[in-house]
Amino acid sequence: MTNFNDRRDVTGRGTASDERLNKRLEKHFDKAIDKAIANGKASDIGKDGIEIEVSDDDDSLHEPGIYHDNGGLQKRVYTGNDRYVTGDEIDRPKGGGGGGGPGKAGNGKYRVQDTYRYKRSGEDLLKRLFERLELPNMRNLTTADSKKIQFKNAGVVSSGTDFRRLNLHSKKERLKRLMSAEMPHKRQILEWLTEERDILSAYSPDFKKKPQDEKWEPINLKIRTMQDEIVSLKTHFNDASPADQARILEIEDNIEDLNKRIGRVPRWVPSADLKFRNRVAKPVPTSKAVVFCPMDVSVSMTEDRKRNAKVFYFLLEHFLKKYYEHVELVYIRHTDTADEVSEEEFYHGTVSGSTLVSSALEKINEIRAARYPTSEWNIYIAQATDGDSFDKDPQNCAQMIAKMLPEIQGLFYTEIQNGQPSSLWRAYAPVQQRFKDRFWMGQIKSEKDIWPIFSKFFEKKDAEASAPRSAHAMQP
Amino acid sequence: MTQFTDTYKKEVESLLSNYVDGMNFMKNADDWTHPIEIKKGARRKDLPTTWMQLVEKVIVTIAEQKYGLDLYPNSLELIDAEQMLDAYASNGMPISYPHWSFAKRRKQYEDAYKTGQMGLAYEIVINTNPVLVYLMAQNSKTMQALVIAHAGVGHNTFFKNNYLFRQCTDAQEVLNDLERLKKTVLQCEERYGRKEVELLLDACHALQTHAVNRYSRPPKRTPQQEAERRASFEEHRQRSIDHVMDRTMPRKTKDDFKAAGNGNSGRLTEPEENILLYIATTAPNMPEWQRDIMRQISNHAQYFYPQRQTQLMNEGCATFWHYQLLTDLHEMRILPDGMFEEFLVSHTNVIHQPPGARINPYALGFAMFKDIKRMCENPTKEDIKWRPELAGQNWVEAIKESIINYNDSSFVQQFLSPKIMRDFHMFSVHDDDKKDKIRIAAIHDDFGYDMVRQDLASQYSLGDNEPRIEVVAYDYRDTRSLTLEHTIFNRKPLAEKEMQKVLGHISRYWGYPVLLNNVDSEGKIVGQILRSPAPGAGRFGNMMP
DSSP: OOEEEEOOOTTOOOOHHHHHHHHHHHHHHHHHHHHHHHTTOGGGTTTSOEEEEEETTSTTTOOOOOOBOSOSEEEEEESOOSSOOTTOEEEOOSSSOGGGOOTTOOSTTOOOOSEEEEEEOHHHHHHHHHHTBOOOSOOOBOOTTOOOEEEEEEEEESOOOGGGBOHHHHHHHHHHHHHHHHHHHHHHHHHHHHHHHHHHHTTOTTOOOOOOOSSOOOHHHHHHHHHHHHHHHGGGGGGSOHHHHHHHHHHHHHHHHHHHHHHHSOSOOHHHHOOEEEEEEEEOOBOEEEEEEEEEOSTTOOHHHHHHHHHHHHHHHHHHHHHOSEEEEEEEEESSSEEEEOHHHHHHOOOOOOOOHHHHHHHHHHHHHHHOOTTTOEEEEEEEEOOOOOTTHHHHHHHHHHHHGGGSSEEEEEEOOSSSOOHHHHHHHHHHHHTTTTEEEEEOOSGGGHHHHHHHHTBOOOSSOOSOTHHHHHOO | OOOOOSHHHHHHHHHHTTBSSGGGHHHHOSSTTOBOOBOTTOOOSSOOOBHHHHHHHHHHHHHHHHHOOOOOOEEEEEEOHHHHHHHHHTTTOSSOOOOHHHHHHHHHHHHHHHTTSSOOOSOEEEOSSSEEEEEETTSOHHHHHHHHHIIIIIIHHHHHHOHHHHHHOOTTTHHHHHHHHHHHHHHHHHHHOHHHHHHHHHHHHHTGGGOOOSSOOOOOOOHHHHHHHHHHHHHHHHHTOOHHHHHHSOOOOHHHHHHHHHSOTTEEEEEESOHHHHHHHHOSSOOHHHHHHHHHHHHHHHHHHHHHHOHHHHHHHHHHHHHHHHHHHHHTTOSOHHHHHHHHHHHHHHTOOOTTSOOOHHHHHHHHHHHHHHHHHSOOHHHHHHOGGGTTSOHHHHHHHHHHHOOHHHHHHHHOOHHHHHHHTOEEEEEETTSSEEEEEEOSSTTTHHHHHHHHHHHHOHHHHSOEEEEEEEOTTTTOOEEEEEEOSTTOOBOHHHHHHHHHHHHHHHOSOEEEEEEOTTSOEEEEEEEOOOTTOOGGGOOOO
16 A cells, blocks of 8 residues: 655754754844844834845855856747747847846756845844843752752662663673672682693693683683583593592582582572663752832933833843743832832833932832742842932932842843933942942943943853953943 | 557446445545545455545556556655745755755745745655655645646656666665765764865855766765775875975966966866766865765765756656546546546646746646647648657557657657647747847747757757866876866856856865866867965865965
8 A cells, every 4th residue: 555644743843954044144143133223223122023134145145056157149949929030130138148048047946036035033133132141140949839840860770660771781780790609610610620631631642732822711711622622632531540530520520510509590680680770850940030120200210211211121021031931020110109010000101200219129128028039039120210319318229239239139220311420320339349240330321322231231251351341331 | 549448447446346435535525634434344455544545546546557657656745835845945855964055945935935926836756766745735635636646647657767767866765865965964064063064065066067977877886895996096096195295396376277277287088077076086185074975965966967857858747647647537437527627727727838938847848748649649741741650659658658768858859849839839039149139040930940949959958058067187296286177058158256156165175276268169278267275275184285
C-alpha cells in the first residue's frame, strides 16, 4: 500500500535558516533602531514594530552568480502576436535591454529585488534594544510556597528503576567484583599448573618452555597457555615416576575443587552490581519583581514631562520582563499626598496640587510592608519628578531612601526638567555616592534623553570598570 | 485510432467493490478527510484505508493498466501551507542544510503568495524512489485528486523514464546524500565556526551553475577507493608546492600572472566545465573539510541539472496526464460532475498563456503533448509532411518515446508544430545592441516557422543561455594561478560586477590569483579580469601571497 504520512507541524517554524538570516540582518536592524530612536520616537518604540530595509547592492543579502548582462544579440520568442510582420522594427523599451533581456533576472527563476524589506515586531525591537543592556542586582528567590520542582541528575546510585539503570556501569561493577573474588584462586591455579608443567617437562627432553614475555598478560590467558603446554606434555605422563604421577593427580584434583569454588561466586549480585542514574528534586526559584512608580503630578509637572515619565516607565517594565517571569507595577501618584492608583488614572488623571515627595516614599513603604516582602520580591523604584520640592522635604526624602536602599534592588531617579539640578537632586547626590550599585540618577531634559539615560543606567559593566558608569548619569 | 482494452475498468470496479461507497467514493466525500469503509468480508488484502490512498490507487491503476505507464511507487506527504513555502525555499527538498539564502527566498515566496502574485503551486514533488508527493492540507478534495494525478503519475513517469534523469541522478540516493550534507555542515559549523562555513556555502552557491559535469559522470567508487584517490591527490598537491621557494622567490606581479594566463603554462588537456569540483580537487591549500563540502554540493547540483533542462517537458507531461486521467475518471462516473468542473477551472487557469509575457511551461508543454496525440490520431496534410512518422501511430507509445529521449531544447525542435505556433501566435524578436531598434525576425507564417522553432529551442538550451566558462589552465609550476575562460556567445557579455564577486569567492579558496579571459569566437582574448586573494587570506594554512 502506498505510504500516506501526515507531516503537518503545529509547532511552527523558526528554522535554522531563519536564525542565520537574522544574524546577517543584525547590523541593519541596529541601524534601523538607531534611526527610529534618533527621530525621537522613543514613545512609539514597541508599538508598531519597525521595518528593516536592505538594498541589494549591500553584500548582506546579495547572492552573486554567473550570468549574462544585457548586450550582444538577444533572441526571444513571445506569444500573442496580433500586429507585427516579419521585418518590423520597434523601439527599445526603456530601462533595460530589449525584447526582455535578462536584466536583473539573476540566475535561475529567483527574481532579484532592489530592496528587501523585513518587518520586525515591537517585541523584537525591544528585545534587541535590551540585548545591549543588563540588569544588576538580580536575585532568584525561592519561596516557601513555590511549587515548581526541577529534577536534576546527581551521579550514580545503587538503587532505582529499570528505566534509570546504567547497563555499562553495572557490568563494570560486576566485573570488578568477580575479578576480586576470583583472582586469588586463579593465581593459585596458575601456580599449581606451573608446578605440574615443570614436573612433566622434566620427562620431555625436547620440550622448550615458552619464553617468558615481559609483557603483562591477563591471568586467564596465562592459565590457558599453561594448559596448552601441559596437554602437549601429557603424552609422556606414563614415563613419570609414581611420586610425580601422584602429585600431578593431586594437583588436578585441587584445581578442580578450586574451579568449583570459583563457580560458586554469584554471577550477579543486584544490590552491589546494578547502578542507576540518580536524580534529585530541586525547587525552581521563581523570579518576581515589583516596580513602584511614584510620579509627581503636582502643578509643576506639565503634560510633556508626564509623557516623558510614562515612556521611561514603559521601557523599564519591558526591560524587566526580559529577566523576570512576573513583573508587577504599582502606580503611585503624589502631590502633597500620595495615592495608589490604577494605570488609567495614573496616566490620564487630572489631580494637581503642590509637592511633597516624601509622601510618595511613605506610601511605598506602606505598600511594601503590606504586600511585597523582600524575601519573595525583587523591588525596584522608578521615581519621576521635576525635583520641585521645598523646605525639609529633600532632606527627609534623602534619609528615607537611605533607609530603603539596603532592602531593594534598584532605585531610579529621573529628574524631568531642563534647568539646573534641583534641591532634591542635591539632597540625593550623597546618598547616591554611598549606594552606587543600586541608585541611579539621571536628568531628562527632552524626549531625546530618555533612551540614552535608560541605557546608561543599565550599560553592560565590564569586570575592569572601577567606578560605576552611572556616575556619569549624575551630570545633567 | 489507438484502442484501449477494458481491463483497467474491471480492475478499478473490482477494487472499489470492496468499499461501502463503491464507485461513489469521490462523490460521497465532503472533503478528503472523508473516512472510507471497507465492506465486511472483503477478502482482498492490502486495501487502502484512507480516501487519499484510495484515490492514488485508482489513478495509478488506470495509468498502469490503460496506458501502460512506467511508475515509481508514490509516497503521499500531507503538509500545511507554511511547510509548502519552506519546501519551495529549499528547492523542494524535505531536508536541507541551513543557509540564510533559503530564509531570504522563503520570505520572497511568502510575500508573493500573500499579495496574490503567486499561487502556491499545488504541487511539489521530489525525484526520489519512492516519489514524494506533497499534498497541502488546505486543498479541496478535487485538488488533492488533481495533484495526485499530476505529480504522482505525470511527474513520476517523467522522472523514471527521461534519459537525463536516468543518467544524472540516483533516485535512491538523493535524500541520503542531502542528509549527509546537512550533517556535515552542522558538524563543521560546530568545529570551525558558523562564519567560516557560511562563507564557504556562499561561494558554493555562487558557483552552482558551473558545478556540474554535463557529459561525463565520475564512476561510482567505494569509500576505500575514494579515500585512496583523495590521498593521492593530496600527495600530488604537496609535491607541486615548495613552501621554501614560495617564501624566498621574488613576488610575482600582475603582469606575471597575466602572462601565465596567456601562455600555455599549465594548460589543461581539456577544459574543465565543473569549476566547483575542480577547485575542490585541485586547490593547492584547502583543508579537507572544505573540499568535502564543495564536493557534496557539486553532487547536489548534479541532481538539479536535469530539472533545469526539462521544465517544459516535465510540466507538460504532468499536465497532460492529469488531464487525461481525470477525464477518464469522469467518464467512468467515478469523478462527479461538480468535481470535474472544479478541475477544469483549475486546469484552465494553469495553462493560461498571457500574450506578450514569458512562455508558461504548463501551457506550451500541455499543448505540445496534446498535439502529439492529435498528430497520431488525426493528422492533417501539414502534419504528415512535417512529422510523417507519427501519423497513425499509437499515441501513448509516441508520447512515452518522446518522454524518454528528449530534453526541452530537442523536444521543441522535434515537436513544435506549425499548428502550435499558429495557435499561440508566436513571434521571434531579435535585439542586437549594434542596432538602435529591435527587429521582429519571424512570425507564425510559412517563412517564419523554422526560425521561431530554432530560436525557441535555443531559449531552452542551457548552453546558449548560461555563460560558458571553463577552467583552462593551472600554472602549478610557477605562479600557481588559475585561468578561466569565458567563450562569448552572440556577443553577450558577462554581468561583470557579479563575476568580480564570484571571482572573489574563487580566489579566497584557491589561495592564489585567478584570471578570467573573455574569448571571442575566434579564440582571441578580448578582455581580462585578474583577481588576487585578499592579503591575509592565509587562513587554515593557506600560505602566500
